[in-house]
Amino acid sequence: MDRKEEILLISGVNVRKCMRCGKCSGTCPNYDEMEYHPHQFVYMVESGNIEPLLKSESLYKCLSCFACVERCPRDVEPAKIIEAVRLSAIRQKGANHIKAENVPELIDEDTPQQLLMSVFRKYSK
Amino acid sequence: MVYSYFPGCTLKSKATELDRKARLCAAALGFELEEIENWQCCGGVYPMAKDEIATKLSSVRALADAKAHDRPLLTLCSACHNVIKQVNNDMLKDADIRTRANNYLQLDEPYGGETKVVHYLEVLRDEVGFDALKKAVKNPLKGRKVAAYYGCLLLRPGAVMAMDDPENPSIMEDLIKAMGADPVVYPQRNECCGGYLSLDDKEAVAKRRNKIVKSAADFGCDCIITACPLCMYNLAKNDCDVPVLYFTELLAQALGVE
Ligand code: SF4
Numbered sequence: 232m233d234r235k236e237e238i239l240l241i242s243g244v245n246v247r248k249c250m251r252c253g254k255c256s257g258t259c260p261n262y263d264e265m266e267y268h269p270h271q272f273v274y275m276v277e278s279g280n281i282e283p284l285l286k287s288e289s290l291y292k293c294l295s296c297f298a299c300v301e302r303c304p305r306d307v308e309p310a311k312i313i314e315a316v317r318l319s320a321i322r323q324k325g326a327n328h329i330k331a332e333n334v335p336e337l338i339d340e341d342t343p344q345q346l347l348m349s350v351f352r353k354y355s356k
Numbered sequence: 357m358v359y360s361y362f363p364g365c366t367l368k369s370k371a372t373e374l375d376r377k378a379r380l381c382a383a384a385l386g387f388e389l390e391e392i393e394n395w396q397c398c399g400g401v402y403p404m405a406k407d408e409i410a411t412k413l414s415s416v417r418a419l420a421d422a423k424a425h426d427r428p429l430l431t432l433c434s435a436c437h438n439v440i441k442q443v444n445n446d447m448l449k450d451a452d453i454r455t456r457a458n459n460y461l462q463l464d465e466p467y468g469g470e471t472k473v474v475h476y477l478e479v480l481r482d483e484v485g486f487d488a489l490k491k492a493v494k495n496p497l498k499g500r501k502v503a504a505y506y507g508c509l510l511l512r513p514g515a516v517m518a519m520d521d522p523e524n525p526s527i528m529e530d531l532i533k534a535m536g537a538d539p540v541v542y543p544q545r546n547e548c549c550g551g552y553l554s555l556d557d558k559e560a561v562a563k564r565r566n567k568i569v570k571s572a573a574d575f576g577c578d579c580i581i582t583a584c585p586l587c588m589y590n591l592a593k594n595d596c597d598v599p600v601l602y603f604t605e606l607l608a609q610a611l612g613v614e
């Protein structure tokens with residue numbers, strides 16, 4: 232299985248439904264922080280141009296807020312493609328984005344457990 | 357009505373007021389929260405991957421437990437609600453996930469998404485009813501201007517969460533009215549607070565916080581309410597000095613159960 236197949240399988244998304252309208256990126260609250268935007272994730276996966284995505288910090292900028300999913304007129308679910316590319320990256324050996332030993336310096340007395348649970352689910356395998 | 361209650365990790369630690377006041381208000385309004393025994397953390401974020409089962413199992417266990425007691429499963433934290441309701445939808449509609457989760461769990465009776473998942477706010481609206489709630493209010497919050505912050509988890513994906521109109525919700529505004537206060541509707545109320553980015557990219561979250569709180573303040577609120585401990589963490593310390601409260605804190609004030 233190549234990367235594209237793996238990502239399509241993990242996400243369950245049909246990237247060919249995308250009509251390139253850009254609405255997902257237009258509505259993304261974290262657009263400014265991303266090098267590649269949700270519509271680019273969709274078409275770069277479709278065209279098999281996945282290496283740049285795997286190396287990009289953009290993988291860790293998506294908030295999984297589902298605004299793009301809710302507002303895509305073609306029901307493409309771009310957030311699920313981003314999630315699948317991120318998983319494809321962090322499931323590689325030694326590729327965890329956050330390591331447990333670095334967490335203590337990042338938290339404060341109010342940090343909710345929910346944040347730590349979410350971060351480990353999103354950034355580490 | 358008795359509900360199987362899933363409090364979640366944060367309500368047992370940093371967000372005890374969300375939990376404690378919810379219990380007091382439930383008792384005052386006549387519904388019962390029976391905490392699920394040995395519940396396990398939902399994991400904080402919905403595991404979207406189609407090929408992952410392990411990350412969905414804590415939700416399935418809680419759902420199956422509620423089913424065994426023949427009760428709806430009630431959540432309070434927006435994240436628990438989002439995770440458990442989306443996993444329940446997978447168990448109902450995705451035969452592959454359902455089969456693999458059941459093959460692993462070997463429950464007495466296979467679980468197939470039968471449990472109804474309700475958020476505390478939905479119980480207030482659909483079972484108690486906002487008219488009855490209004491009658492139970494002892495201290496109407498007259499003159500208070502309250503901005504409801506929905507964020508993303510309560511509403512999206514709309515087709516699965518089905519709590520309210522995902523683009524123009526009203527459930528919390530109706531609650532605010534029932535408590536005798538004035539709801540403040542503002543553009544950023546259903547845009548994400550920055551979520552789990554606040555460990556790794558505090559600057560990006562600060563931008564989200566300022567945008568959301570400023571939007572609410574510009575529309576004249578004196579406080580913001582939320583159902584989510586992570587939204588609370590991300591919004592609480594804001595430059596506009598707008599207090600952020602759990603909705604149950606305000607409800608407890610209104611019902612006079614403190
Ligand atoms: S909103 Fe949907 S159809 Fe439009 S570019 Fe994004 S994924 Fe494609």
Ligand code: SF4
Pocket residue numbers: 255258259260261262269292293294295296297298299300309310313
């Ligand atoms: S889920 Fe990610 S890509 Fe989609 S709108 Fe939210 S932050 Fe942007």
